[in-house]
Amino acid sequence: MQLLINALIAGSLAALLASGLSLVYGILRVFNLALGQTVLIGGYVAWWLFDGMHLPMLVTILGGIGAGALVSWLTYDVFVKPFYRRHPHLTLVTTIALGMMLDALILLVFEERPRSIQLTWGRTLEFGGMIIGVPQLFLVITTLVLLCLFAFLLHSTAFGRRIRAVAQQDTAAMSLGVDAPSLHRLILIMSGVLAACGGIFIAIDQNLSPTLAFPLTIKAYAAVTAGGMGNVWGTILCAYLIALLEQLVVGVHWFGAFYVPAGFQATVPLLFIIIFLLFKPTGLFLRASRAA
Amino acid sequence: MTFVWHLLFSIANLIPLALAYSFLLGRGRVQNWGPVGAALVAAYGIFVPLSWGQNYLWAALIGLVLVSLVSLLYTWLVLRLPGDAFGVMAIAVHLAILTIVLNWTAVTRGALGIPNVPRPALIADGTVFILTTTFVSLLWIVLMVRIDRSSVGRQLTALGEHDIYARALGINRAAILAVAFLLVGAGTWIDTLFSIPYIHLLHPNDYQFPTFIFLLTIVIAARPGNIPGTVLSTALLVLLREGLRFVKVPMMTSSGLVFSYIPAQIRRDQLFPRPRTV
Amino acid sequence: MKRTLALGALAALLLAACQPTQTGTTGGTSSSQASVIKIGYIGPLTGDAASFGNDDLHGAQIAVDEVNAAGGINGQQVELIAEDGRCNGSDAASAAQKLVNVDHVVAIIGGQCSSETLAAAPIVEAAHVVLISPVSSSPDVTHAGDYVFRNYPSDGLKGKALGTYLKKAAFKKLAIISENTDFCQGIRSSVAKDLPSGVTIVFDELVDPGTKDYRSLMTRLRKADFDVFLANGQSDATDAAMVTQLRELGMKQQIVGTDTADSANLGKIATKAVEGMKPLSVPSLRATGSGSTPADAFVRTFRGKYGEAQQSMFFAALSYDATSVILRTIGQVGMDGTKIKDALYAMPPYHGIAGTFSFDSNGDVIGIPFAMKVFKKGVLMQAELIPIESSAMTESSSSIQ
Numbered sequence: 021m022q023l024l025i026n027a028l029i030a031g032s033l034a035a036l037l038a039s040g041l042s043l044v045y046g047i048l049r050v051f052n053l054a055l056g057q058t059v060l061i062g063g064y065v066a067w068w069l070f071d072g073m074h075l076p077m078l079v080t081i082l083g084g085i086g087a088g089a090l091v092s093w094l095t096y097d098v099f100v101k102p103f104y105r106r107h108p109h110l111t112l113v114t115t116i117a118l119g120m121m122l123d124a125l126i127l128l129v130f131e132e133r134p135r136s137i138q139l140t141w142g143r144t145l146e147f148g149g150m151i152i153g154v155p156q157l158f159l160v161i162t163t164l165v166l167l168c169l170f171a172f173l174l175h176s177t178a179f180g181r182r183i184r185a186v187a188q189q190d191t192a193a194m195s196l197g198v199d200a201p202s203l204h205r206l207i208l209i210m211s212g213v214l215a216a217c218g219g220i221f222i223a224i225d226q227n228l229s230p231t232l233a234f235p236l237t238i239k240a241y242a243a244v245t246a247g248g249m250g251n252v253w254g255t256i257l258c259a260y261l262i263a264l265l266e267q268l269v270v271g272v273h274w275f276g277a278f279y280v281p282a283g284f285q286a287t288v289p290l291l292f293i294i295i296f297l298l299f300k301p302t303g304l305f306l307r308a309s310r311a312a
Numbered sequence: 313m314t315f316v317w318h319l320l321f322s323i324a325n326l327i328p329l330a331l332a333y334s335f336l337l338g339r340g341r342v343q344n345w346g347p348v349g350a351a352l353v354a355a356y357g358i359f360v361p362l363s364w365g366q367n368y369l370w371a372a373l374i375g376l377v378l379v380s381l382v383s384l385l386y387t388w389l390v391l392r393l394p395g396d397a398f399g400v401m402a403i404a405v406h407l408a409i410l411t412i413v414l415n416w417t418a419v420t421r422g423a424l425g426i427p428n429v430p431r432p433a434l435i436a437d438g439t440v441f442i443l444t445t446t447f448v449s450l451l452w453i454v455l456m457v458r459i460d461r462s463s464v465g466r467q468l469t470a471l472g473e474h475d476i477y478a479r480a481l482g483i484n485r486a487a488i489l490a491v492a493f494l495l496v497g498a499g500t501w502i503d504t505l506f507s508i509p510y511i512h513l514l515h516p517n518d519y520q521f522p523t524f525i526f527l528l529t530i531v532i533a534a535r536p537g538n539i540p541g542t543v544l545s546t547a548l549l550v551l552l553r554e555g556l557r558f559v560k561v562p563m564m565t566s567s568g569l570v571f572s573y574i575p576a577q578i579r580r581d582q583l584f585p586r587p588r589t590v
Numbered sequence: 591m592k593r594t595l596a597l598g599a600l601a602a603l604l605l606a607a608c609q610p611t612q613t614g615t616t617g618g619t620s621s622s623q624a625s626v627i628k629i630g631y632i633g634p635l636t637g638d639a640a641s642f643g644n645d646d647l648h649g650a651q652i653a654v655d656e657v658n659a660a661g662g663i664n665g666q667q668v669e670l671i672a673e674d675g676r677c678n679g680s681d682a683a684s685a686a687q688k689l690v691n692v693d694h695v696v697a698i699i700g701g702q703c704s705s706e707t708l709a710a711a712p713i714v715e716a717a718h719v720v721l722i723s724p725v726s727s728s729p730d731v732t733h734a735g736d737y738v739f740r741n742y743p744s745d746g747l748k749g750k751a752l753g754t755y756l757k758k759a760a761f762k763k764l765a766i767i768s769e770n771t772d773f774c775q776g777i778r779s780s781v782a783k784d785l786p787s788g789v790t791i792v793f794d795e796l797v798d799p800g801t802k803d804y805r806s807l808m809t810r811l812r813k814a815d816f817d818v819f820l821a822n823g824q825s826d827a828t829d830a831a832m833v834t835q836l837r838e839l840g841m842k843q844q845i846v847g848t849d850t851a852d853s854a855n856l857g858k859i860a861t862k863a864v865e866g867m868k869p870l871s872v873p874s875l876r877a878t879g880s881g882s883t884p885a886d887a888f889v890r891t892f893r894g895k896y897g898e899a900q901q902s903m904f905f906a907a908l909s910y911d912a913t914s915v916i917l918r919t920i921g922q923v924g925m926d927g928t929k930i931k932d933a934l935y936a937m938p939p940y941h942g943i944a945g946t947f948s949f950d951s952n953g954d955v956i957g958i959p960f961a962m963k964v965f966k967k968g969v970l971m972q973a974e975l976i977p978i979e980s981s982a983m984t985e986s987s988s989s990i991q
Contacts, residue, residue: 022809022812022839023806023809026803026805026806026809029805030803030805051399051400112343112345112399113528113532116525116528120525124636127636127640131641131900133641133826133855133898133900133901134825134826134827134830134855134859135859136830136859136860151838151839151840153838156838222802226802226803226830226831226834227802227827227830227831227859227860229825229827231638231800232800232802234521235800238400238403238404238407241400241403242400242404245397245400245401266803266806267805267806267809268806269806270806270807270810271806271807271809271810281415281795281796282767282795282796282797282798282801282807283411283414283415283770283796283797283798284411284415284798285797285798285801285803285806286407286411286798286801287407287408287411287412287798290404290407290408291404291408293401293404294389294401294404294405294408298388298389298392298393313691314687314691315687315688315691315692318684318687318691322684411798414770414798414799415770415796422770422775423770423771423772423774423775423799424704424728424729424730424772424775425679425704425705425708425728425730425772427708427730427734428730428733507680510683511679511680511683511709511712512708512709512711512712513679513683513705513708513709514679515678515679515705515708515709517677517678517679517703517705518678518679518680518705520678522637522676554684554688557673557674557684557685557688
């Protein structure tokens with residue numbers, strides 16, 4: 021059904037954002053509420069390179085990713101590292117402050133006007149009554165490839181093993197010679213890279229406006245919370261699930277009798293998560309762990 | 313001179329909510345990121361019945377009942393969710409309530425808001441209204457001092473310091489947290505009871521995320537849980553915010569969030585102390 | 591830390607207390623003691639709505655600069671004091687308090703968001719200071735007070751104009767998607783009210799403000815039977831998303847838009863999708879600004895000083911008109927608020943750059959005509975004028991519910 025395709029597109033975006041966030045949360049127990057702004061900066065820099073400087077697509081993408089990485093580096097060193105050892109919730113406050121500062125910066129540099137990256141191949145593919153734009157198809161496939169790369173990285177490389185070691189017990193990992201602090205920085209940078217990819221996704225699929233940041237962050241957090249804190253794959257699945265719910269809620273002619281008012285498109289998934297978490301607080305996919 | 317009265321009102325009006333929230337955050341160490349959701353329920357709970365013709369007393373009572381119910385909902389959530397999840401879910405509740413307000417246009421008029429909200433006849437005059445607000449805030453300060461020093465306050469502090477040990481000592485976590493959340497609900501009820509008639513307008517734009525950010529900044533800048541500190545920081549931050557109108561440094565207004573970063577740096581020990589490890 | 595904060599805030603408070611004694615005593619005539627006439631501006635200079643807050647500020651500033659360049663009003667220079675209303679009631683009320691009680695402004699251009707206007711209204715009513723809003727569209731503004739005016743074309747007229755176009759173009763089934771803000775709601779309800787006979791609304795949805803994902807709605811729309819679509823967004827960003835996703839799903843029906851779609855930027859961010867789309871706006875503002883009408887001169891001045899409008903040149907033009915009307919009236923009757931108010935009510939039609947207009951008994955504006963523009967290859971061009979029937983003029987005062 022067309023709704024599934026829609027869900028794929030929206031879900032890919034959410035998955036990009038949520039997966040990086042989940043990694044950060046799972047390992048560092050840190051909330052990065054400046055995620056939305058990182059997404060925007062990645063997208064805006066990419067737009068500027070593409071539209072303003074007319075650089076080829078590849079350079080644009082790399083530039084956007086680079087910007088996202090830089091922002092996360094800054095986030096880590098200034099806003100996370102001095103705090104997260106003391107108490108994880110402190111970073112909630114500091115990253116909110118960072119997010120607001122970045123918001124003001126984005127407004128100043130890129131102004132309020134919405135921006136988008138328009139690709140020249142805007143054809144649409146149609147099959148079996150379902151339609152998908154070619155850029156969107158490209159984006160979905162790229163996202164899936166990225167997520168697979170991510171999986172490979174996490175599970176089949178030495179680097180990934182080190183990350184998982186740190187996730188399980190970072191003091192023990194350090195005593196075995198794994199450089200945990202610099203891994204932490206790398207993890208944050210990875211989430212920044214994924215976020216920037218999300219930003220470029222938005223620039224191509226929709227358009228960038230400075231006010232987007234906060235709702236994006238909320239959506240990513242909803243996915244992380246529902247999927248189980250620290251469970252990356254649960255989070256990704258939940259991201260797609262939430263997107264599917266959003267599309268279904270609004271798109272389906274419920275019981276042949278009524279349509280849900282479109283204003284609730286964003287709310288129903290949120291409510292779903294709230295209600296769900298009331299009955300299974302550890303998330304959809306995390307097995308309840310024993311607390312000593 | 314009128315502007316000084318206006319400043320006094322702005323400060324006095326914010327104090328009940330700031331104190332109650334500081335009590336919850338400072339003593340109970342509960343990361344409640346969605347108090348504006350309760351504020352919305354209080355506001356529409358009071359002023360929708362008022363616009364339908366109820367008198368002020370009944371409308372206020374209805375609002376109080378509704379905001380208490382929402383506070384109990386938050387309590388239930390905090391009891392069920394691990395601390396980290398609750399913060400984000402409180403935001404989700406706030407956004408959900410906002411969406412309901414925007415879409416349930418038959419009752420709330422949606423995005424148009426409710427204009428021409430009258431002041432209660434007895435205190436309609438500007439100066440009298442502001443003095444009443446100040447008086448109520450002073451009463452609330454006294455109340456919060458009493459509660460803070462009472463057994464409820466001590467139990468909440470114990471829960472905040474170490475959840476499990478406190479419960480092992482027999483402290484009823486559900487009841488104490490419920491009281492704390494109900495206090496926040498009452499604080500926000502008082503806040504809306506005066507702030508809406510002051511500007512004669514109820515509009516959903518006043519209940520977005522930046523409102524919460526300002527509240528958080530106030531509470532963090534003071535020592536969370538410290539009553540005189542919170543009163544002082546409310547006064548100073550409101551003065552600063554209005555004072556910035558005179559100084560004309562545009563970037564500062566949005567980077568007023570710098571104020572939450574710097575105090576967080578300085579206050580990190582009080583806000584989030586390192587638990588003692590043996 | 592506390593000490594610095596305390597000192598800083600004390601300084602701010604002293605500043606605040608100092609102001610009244612510096613500029614004189616009470617009432618609107620205090621400005622005459624200085625040689626500067628002060629006008630206030632309330633609008634969202636920061637936050638989500640900052641785009642048109644800043645556009646309108648620039649429009650007002652251009653008007654003030656022009657008057658000052660021509661020698662000011664009766665020899666006195668005009669000063670525009672801008673306050674940030676942040677698109678909500680409490681900040682706007684604070685801003686109005688400061689402008690009225692501390693700066694003693696003669697008049698206020700503001701608020702931009704309807705919540706700002708409604709919050710500032712009681713304050714200006716009590717102080718007898720005229721307030722004129724260039725873009726507040728909520729129907730509640732009509733009855734907000736005697737001293738409250740607006741030159742934003744009444745929603746009743748917009749609905750009528752759109753209805754006229756639909757009838758002329760022989761469309762029968764209208765589909766609307768609106769953002770759930772007071773601005774878009776106003777348009778939606780007026781369109782619904784003034785629908786000509788023979789035209790029905792077959793699809794009417796309200797989305798959360800800021801929604802960019804319309805795909806499922808569009809999927810539903812694909813199954814609906816409609817021949818024209820109204821993209822009722824709060825900004826060109828959401829209009830762009832709506833239109834792009836509509837076209838992406840293969841629907842080829844005619845799209846019409848509101849004045850938020852009258853944006854050169856929209857042509858840039860969704861070039862292919864908006865091809866043929868017709869925004870409803872005022873005829874005087876030509877995109878190129880290359881002619882010699884006052885509107886063209888304004889567009890050129892704006893672009894020269896501030897670059898392209900962030901949201902819409904139309905809003906900036908309305909702000910310019912509002913400011914010019916106020917300044918001209920001050921020049922005619924002086925700085926007394928009550929006299930200015932009476933003069934505005936009695937004003938004969940004023941030739942502004944957005945159109946020729948005057949005020950009805952509620953302070954709403956009548957007389958601004960409409961036109962459908964059209965996007966061709968990403969550039970906006972004039973398409974067709976929509977005549978205003980004379981009945982529209984008398985109806986405007988009662989058309990707001």
